[in-house]
Amino acid sequence: MSEGTQGYYAVTAGSQVPRAALSDIIRTDICVIGAGYTGLSAALHAAETGARVAVVEADSVGFAASGRNGGQIHTGLRKDQSVLEKWLGPAHAHDLWTLTEEAKSLVRALVDRHDIACDLKSGLVIAAHNAQAVRALAEDTEHLAKTYNYSDAHMMDADETAAQLGTQAYPAARWDGGGGHLHPLRFARGLATAAEKAGATLYERSRVLAFDATREGVRVLCTGGSIDAGHVILATDAFTGTIAPQLDRFIGHVESFVTATAPLPQPLSEKIVACDAAVADTRHVLDYYRKSADGRLLFAGREAYFRPPSDIAALVRPRMLQIFPELDTIPTEYAWSGTVGITVTRMPHFGHLGDRVLFAHGYSGQGVALATLGGKLLTEAALGQAERFDVFARVPARAFPGGRLLRRPLIAAALLAYKVLDAA
Numbered sequence: 001m002s003e004g005t006q007g008y009y010a011v012t013a014g015s016q017v018p019r020a021a022l023s024d025i026i027r028t029d030i031c032v033i034g035a036g037y038t039g040l041s042a043a044l045h046a047a048e049t050g051a052r053v054a055v056v057e058a059d060s061v062g063f064a065a066s067g068r069n070g071g072q073i074h075t076g077l078r079k080d081q082s083v084l085e086k087w088l089g090p091a092h093a094h095d096l097w098t099l100t101e102e103a104k105s106l107v108r109a110l111v112d113r114h115d116i117a118c119d120l121k122s123g124l125v126i127a128a129h130n131a132q133a134v135r136a137l138a139e140d141t142e143h144l145a146k147t148y149n150y151s152d153a154h155m156m157d158a159d160e161t162a163a164q165l166g167t168q169a170y171p172a173a174r175w176d177g178g179g180g181h182l183h184p185l186r187f188a189r190g191l192a193t194a195a196e197k198a199g200a201t202l203y204e205r206s207r208v209l210a211f212d213a214t215r216e217g218v219r220v221l222c223t224g225g226s227i228d229a230g231h232v233i234l235a236t237d238a239f240t241g242t243i244a245p246q247l248d249r250f251i252g253h254v255e256s257f258v259t260a261t262a263p264l265p266q267p268l269s270e271k272i273v274a275c276d277a278a279v280a281d282t283r284h285v286l287d288y289y290r291k292s293a294d295g296r297l298l299f300a301g302r303e304a305y306f307r308p309p310s311d312i313a314a315l316v317r318p319r320m321l322q323i324f325p326e327l328d329t330i331p332t333e334y335a336w337s338g339t340v341g342i343t344v345t346r347m348p349h350f351g352h353l354g355d356r357v358l359f360a361h362g363y364s365g366q367g368v369a370l371a372t373l374g375g376k377l378l379t380e381a382a383l384g385q386a387e388r389f390d391v392f393a394r395v396p397a398r399a400f401p402g403g404r405l406l407r408r409p410l411i412a413a414a415l416l417a418y419k420v421l422d423a424a
Helices: 007-013 037-048 081-088 090-113 131-148 158-165 184-198 237-243 245-250 312-323 325-329 367-382 387-393 403-423
Strands: 025-033 053-056 121-128 153-156 172-181 201-203 208-213 218-222 226-234 252-261 278-281 288-291 297-304 332-342 349-353 357-361
Touching: 007 184, 007 252, 007 332, 025 037, 025 218, 037 053, 037 090, 037 184, 037 226, 037 367, 053 226, 081 090, 081 131, 090 172, 090 184, 090 367, 090 387, 121 131, 121 158, 131 153, 131 172, 153 158, 158 172, 172 278, 184 201, 184 367, 208 237, 226 367, 237 245, 237 332, 237 357, 245 349, 252 312, 297 312, 312 325, 312 332, 349 367, 349 387, 357 367, 367 387
Parallel strands: 025 053, 025 226, 053 201, 121 278, 226 357
Antiparallel strands: 121 172, 153 172, 208 218, 218 226, 252 297, 252 332, 278 288, 288 297, 349 357
């Protein structure tokens, strides 16, 4: 079994020629820090306007969460629209909904326009883990249809759910044709290639040490050189606090684990997730899974708050077998982990540090679509059109309690409480 940094994704994404590290002092209009979905999308959209763009990445394109995640494309946000309406008001909630719908469309449009071979497929199933979750999911589905004219989702009863997923584990589920899934590392690499074709320059293994904003611009100091830019876009998600300590209190870190089985034999391959959709359940600490293009089950579950366990597969596999006990004889061939950036509100955190530095992070497990859109909105704001960026920036952010030393233990305690609720 392989437990490489990006596991199955790295093996199936193919080789990539390394990009040069920054080794000089350069000037540019926009410096993007981080080559994940947010940064690559920002670079692509900025370069397409004719702006000079440089991207600096501490490791390689898609090295962190953008190359390790579950590859799922979700509808909406982690908070239901009805909750957002009460919290932010109907108008703000509607504006957020419009942007999240654009996020899904943007992923599909970029894949199509730039011919990114990332196994993009439509279909997302949200599986209710108990009767209470069934009621909440049904109410939300009805609300989306009536208030937002969202017609791509409908509820499935226990029999239909079992037929579509190949398991009796769920009392009901929601089918969402607007959701989907893809190969995350291939998508990231495709965005990088598109950004370079548009004129952006990407520097790998160029860790940012500090940045200093002045009235004239921002100087970004890296391990091998520096960049003088008109604007800086911070696109480092969970690791933003290492570059901008003033944002550290708004960012929580969760280690998420993904595994891949051997290719499923017939007839299991036809039974397990027969609908070929991505699946996520309704637990706070959720299970999520899908089939790969070569017929494996990619299954993610469990979380850690300090460091990955020595045997990831041993942690995740029991959860998989609870859902699909017939996979007991199918080996797990790959297992890997990634750091997810979360927020207290589970809403993305967008904002400014002064006039020339913009940031977006905290997609809380829904970054495939939201981060791709986030990069586009960051570019719009950097180029002077901040109206859509401000829809997210106006969402109130809350700091995690406890300070640097106690923040992780307190997050761990809170999520442990959620696990207890999940089991109830």
